[in-house]
Amino acid sequence: MSLVLRCAQYVFITxxxxxxxxxxxxxxxxxxxxSLKKILSDINANLVQKDYQSAYQKAEAAIDEWAGEPSFDFxxxxxxxxxxxxxxxxxxxxxxxxxxxxxxxxxYLLGLTYAKQKNYAQASSVFSDLLNAQLSSTxxxxxxxxxxxxxxxxQKLEQSFNHAVSLALGHDSNVNSGALDDRIVIGGLPLILGxxxxxxxxxxxxxxxxxxGSWQQTQYQGWKLDVNFSDQRHKDAEQYDRYQGNIRFGYxxxxxxLTYSTGGQFGVLTLDDNTYQQxxxxxxxxxxxxxxxxxxxxxxxxxSQNNVQDRNLDSRIYTVQGxxxxxxxxxxxxxxxxxxxxxxxxxxxxxxxxDYNFISGSVSHKTGEKGLLSxxxxxxxxxxxxDHPLFLSTRNEELVILNLNWRYRWSQxxxxxxxxxxxxxxxxxxxxxYDRTEWFTGVRYEF
Numbered sequence: 001m002s003l004v005l006r007c008a009q010y011v012f013i014t015x016x017x018x019x020x021x022x023x024x025x026x027x028x029x030x031x032x033x034x035s036l037k038k039i040l041s042d043i044n045a046n047l048v049q050k051d052y053q054s055a056y057q058k059a060e061a062a063i064d065e066w067a068g069e070p071s072f073d074f075x076x077x078x079x080x081x082x083x084x085x086x087x088x089x090x091x092x093x094x095x096x097x098x099x100x101x102x103x104x105x106x107x108y109l110l111g112l113t114y115a116k117q118k119n120y121a122q123a124s125s126v127f128s129d130l131l132n133a134q135l136s137s138t139x140x141x142x143x144x145x146x147x148x149x150x151x152x153x154x155q156k157l158e159q160s161f162n163h164a165v166s167l168a169l170g171h172d173s174n175v176n177s178g179a180l181d182d183r184i185v186i187g188g189l190p191l192i193l194g195x196x197x198x199x200x201x202x203x204x205x206x207x208x209x210x211x212x213g214s215w216q217q218t219q220y221q222g223w224k225l226d227v228n229f230s231d232q233r234h235k236d237a238e239q240y241d242r243y244q245g246n247i248r249f250g251y252x253x254x255x256x257x258l259t260y261s262t263g264g265q266f267g268v269l270t271l272d273d274n275t276y277q278q279x280x281x282x283x284x285x286x287x288x289x290x291x292x293x294x295x296x297x298x299x300x301x302x303x304s305q306n307n308v309q310d311r312n313l314d315s316r317i318y319t320v321q322g323x324x325x326x327x328x329x330x331x332x333x334x335x336x337x338x339x340x341x342x343x344x345x346x347x348x349x350x351x352x353x354x355d356y357n358f359i360s361g362s363v364s365h366k367t368g369e370k371g372l373l374s375x376x377x378x379x380x381x382x383x384x385x386x387d388h389p390l391f392l393s394t395r396n397e398e399l400v401i402l403n404l405n406w407r408y409r410w411s412q413x414x415x416x417x418x419x420x421x422x423x424x425x426x427x428x429x430x431x432x433x434y435d436r437t438e439w440f441t442g443v444r445y446e447f
Contacts, residue, residue: 036066043075052082067092070099074106081109084292086117087256104133111146118220120154163447164210168417170440173201175237177425177434199434203235206440221253224263243270250283259287265303279305281317297323299338312349317342332364343385351395353385374405388429397427407444415444 039062046055056079059072066072073092080089090113096106107130114123127147135143178199208230216222229245250263262284269277281303289295299321307313321338337359344353360378367373382397402422409415423436 036069036072039066040071040075043072043079047075047078047082052079055079056083056085068095068099070096070103074103074109077106077109077113081113081116084116086113089113090117102133104130104135104139107133108139108143111143115146115150115153118153119218120150124150124154159216160214162212164208164444166206166208166417166442166444168206168208168440168442169203170206170438170442171201171203172234172436172438174199174423174434174436175202175204175234175240176200177436179431179434197431200237202237202240204232204440206230206232206442220255221251223249224252224261225249239272241272242276244268257289259289261285261287275308277305277307277313279303279317293326293328295325295327297321297325299323311346312344313352314345314349315342315353316345330366332362334362336360350386351384351388354382355385356380356382370409372407372409374403374407376403377401391429391431393428395427395429395432397425397432399426400424413446415446417442417444 039058043055043059046052046058055075059076059079062072063076067076073096077089077092077096080086080092090110093106093110093113096103097110100106107126111123111126111130114120114126124147127143127150130143131140131147176199179197208228210229211225211227213225214222215225226248227245228248230243232242232244234240244267246265246267248263248265250261253260262282264282265280267279268275281301283299283301285297285299287295287297299319301317301319301321303317305313305315305317318341319338321336323334323336325332325334338357340356340358342354342356344350358378358380360376362374362376364372364374378399378401380397380399380401382399384395384397387394400423403419404421405417405419407415407417418439418441420439421437423434423438425432425434427433
């Protein structure tokens, strides 16, 4: 909610709690009920002290007894709103308005609740109706400010676009993921490898463009579009120059603690100006917020991968992944675990097919107002599906990936990135074992 709505909410709740709610409670037919007066007094005291959790716990414990009593429902709605229980607050305020249809504070609080829920159409309707009522000058000003804030938020909600371009210079110690040794053993006989199969290092320049678009349909659901493109050029190993791009579009539905996402993706990779690989597929995920800080996610992916240069590398990819994380103003911690099935599309390429388990963890920390430091580690245990036709054995591998990134934001639009990555792969067939280090530094502009 905007600062205007937040300030108005706190000022109003304090005044309403001290005056309107208690006065109305004492003036109605339940004035003589000491039990009701005590629970109203206790809840109101917690609200004034901004102890909203205690206020909500007390109100929730008494709701079976006092639901339908307008003075109780009004205080219950305030406590529920502060605890993020928007539906409960709305139901309580609707009960208040059945008994007190002209109760201005309840109409105002209902509008604020809809705005917190991002149901801006309903919030605008409530506040617009309030302007037709007899209001004090102070209340009329608050309602007008709330409507202006809702108009601004509605415009943001309908659609948003973000572009980012970056340019980086870096070094790759193993551009071709080549072997570490100059010979391998087949059937007990050592074979000398050609230069193209050995580890090759080179400098590179990388340009990236990213677009993110959001089209919100209601306060709960919207469409998303991500477009990414990169162009990487090497100093000496031009045959590994690459264009890479992908388009991801999807639908997202979010309400209270659950967020559902689904959509599709298309990607393409070119090497040395020739198309090398294409992929197309679908994804879906469900995220549940256990608390405002802790969350868990279950995701699934289905992709078809087409290699233009060698059809034996064509495959289908099926992935299931579970995640858990913690999010605060300064920290993001996340752990992922999953399994991927990648069978070859054609029988003659089955030795390229593989299945693997993976586990990863990441930590991001805001270092001051302008810095962001991130670290991610991933481990994969890879098993291929058939014997290699040349080496006459099944390839099994372990891959470790480490990544460290630091971003410093000079301004709202301009930032600098520094990143280092390390790859270490051990294979039962030594030709496919390698280590690789990549680092780069660059500038990034967002608009």
